Amino acid sequence: MNQAELFELLRYFPHAAQLKFHASDARFKVLIAGARFGKSVASARETLLELLAGPTRGWLVAPTYALATPEFNYLRDDMYRRLDATPAQGTAPPRLVSPWGGDVTALSAHQPESLLGQEIDWLILCEAAHLKRDAFERFLRARLATRSGRLLVPTTPHGHNWIEQLYERGREGEPGWDSFQHATWENPNVSASEIEAARRSLPEDTFAEQYGGVFASRAGRVYREFEPALHVGALVAPPGAWIYKAIDFGYTAPFACLWGTLDADGRLMVLREHYQSGWGIQQHAALIQGVDRGFRDAGCRVGPAWADPAGALERKLLSDAGVHTLKADNRLLGGIETVRQRMLKREDGTPGLHIDSGCRNLLRELEDCVWAERADPPAPAPGDDHALDALRYLCVALSRKVDWQNRGTLW
Numbered sequence: 093m094n095q096a097e098l099f100e101l102l103r104y105f106p107h108a109a110q111l112k113f114h115a116s117d118a119r120f121k122v123l124i125a126g127a128r129f130g131k132s133v134a135s136a137r138e139t140l141l142e143l144l145a146g147p148t149r150g151w152l153v154a155p156t157y158a159l160a161t162p163e164f165n166y167l168r169d170d171m172y173r174r175l176d177a178t179p180a181q182g183t184a185p186p187r188l189v190s191p192w193g194g195d196v197t198a199l200s201a202h203q204p205e206s207l208l209g210q211e212i213d214w215l216i217l218c219e220a221a222h223l224k225r226d227a228f229e230r231f232l233r234a235r236l237a238t239r240s241g242r243l244l245v246p247t248t249p250h251g252h253n254w255i256e257q258l259y260e261r262g263r264e265g266e267p268g269w270d271s272f273q274h275a276t277w278e279n280p281n282v283s284a285s286e287i288e289a290a291r292r293s294l295p296e297d298t299f300a301e302q303y304g305g306v307f308a309s310r311a312g313r314v315y316r317e318f319e320p321a322l323h324v325g326a327l328v329a330p331p332g333a334w335i336y337k338a339i340d341f342g343y344t345a346p347f348a349c350l351w352g353t354l355d356a357d358g359r360l361m362v363l364r365e366h367y368q369s370g371w372g373i374q375q376h377a378a379l380i381q382g383v384d385r386g387f388r389d390a391g392c393r394v395g396p397a398w399a400d401p402a403g404a405l406e407r408k409l410l411s412d413a414g415v416h417t418l419k420a421d422n423r424l425l426g427g428i429e430t431v432r433q434r435m436l437k438r439e440d441g442t443p444g445l446h447i448d449s450g451c452r453n454l455l456r457e458l459e460d461c462v463w464a465e466r467a468d469p470p471a472p473a474p475g476d477d478h479a480l481d482a483l484r485y486l487c488v489a490l491s492r493k494v495d496w497q498n499r500g501t502l503w
């Protein structure tokens with residue numbers, strides 16, 4: 093059986109871009125594409141013929157075990173459901189063993205040391221842009237050497253990192269390497285409306301990366317959606333509004349606290365900032381309680397506060413002084429993304445984030461914050477980001493749960 097016959101048997105009809113990927117007989121194939129392009133399907137089925145042909149050992153390695161499951165499930169379903177191959181005795185996820193000795197294991201690269209082991213015939217690095225170069229170079233690459241193993245790298249790009257260099261090898265015609273780059277919309281099975289919804293709700297460069305499948309540059313201003321004319325005004329919380337806070341700790345660097353509320357349409361209004369270096373926690377606590385009192389006097393209700401989870405001691409001291417906080421979510425890139433998404437205009441032309449003109453330090457930091465060059469993973473360049481950290485905590489804590497998994501966007 094050849095590949096075309098196998099695909100016919102499975103009723104798998106690769107779309108044009110997948111066909112190009114399957115047609116290449118390179119030993120190392122790097123498939124860079126947007127979310128839901130069909131990378132996982134194509135990569136799994138690319139190895140299926142080998143799996144059916146006889147004894148072979150393959151690994152699916154991903155940043156987390158969950159990220160290897162699409163490939164694993166496609167292989168499992170193809171073998172057991174569609175091709176009616178009965179699993180060998182004792183086979184269980186994350187391992188799949190065919191009656192004729194095809195052996196597949198899904199592994200997480202979370203602890204790269206655990207990747208030491210046998211030689212393998214093929215390796216799929218699932219969503220490899222989120223893998224560390226080290227995990228591949230130190231623990232995986234050598235495993236392919238003895239058996240002239242094959243490598244497939246299906247991933248959505250994630251900044252200008254080592255994956256872009258792998259991609260370049262195929263582009264530059266290095267023998268044995270082939271590279272592919274495609275957008276989500278090249279998969280005719282993804283609806284245009286899904287893509288348009290993503291285009292509207294994501295910052296431009298994020299959309300280019302996650303759906304366009306290009307190595308989009310993170311350069312220049314981080315919060316480039318921010319326009320004072322659009323986002324800044326004089327804001328007042330109406331009576332009855334819930335007031336939320338977010339805090340980033342600092343002593344030499346400023347301590348930053350933001351107060352915000354959500355309007356009836358879920359827009360975040362940042363009402364006030366406290367930005368001060370050189371104070372003790374008790375001083376900050378007293379000031380914060382004073383501001384809270386002012387909001388209560390105006391008929392508002394004081395809701396939860398979130399603070400930097402790294403500041404365990406500071407959170408305890410604040411709590412002892414009467415200001416209770418929850419641990420904020422401090423994941424940087426996802427947080428930046430959440431803030432930027434809020435800045436985008438909604439259907440009525442107004443953005444999801446408004447800032448009171450009195451928040452001078454926050455406004456300054458928003459203007460000044462730029463991406464570091466060639467940071468891996470992408471990160472803002474060093475500079476003042478104390479109020480920005482608090483803004484991230486607030487936006488993430490108050491964001492409706494975004495179903496990233498479903499959108500195929502990774503953080």
Ligand SMILES: Nc1ncnc2c1ncn2[C@@H]1O[C@H](COP(=O)(O)OP(=O)(O)O)[C@@H](O)[C@H]1O
Binds near residue numbers: 104134282
């Ligand atoms: N050739 C194809 N024919 C039918 N459906 C496809 C094809 N390629 C991909 N799909 C579907 O598109 C969706 C995304 O595929 P998947 O491989 O999970 O994408 P990716 O790994 O690029 O995010 C899945 O629902 C998959 O079944």
Ligand SMILES: [Mg+2]
Binds near residue numbers: 132
């Ligand atoms: Mg996938």
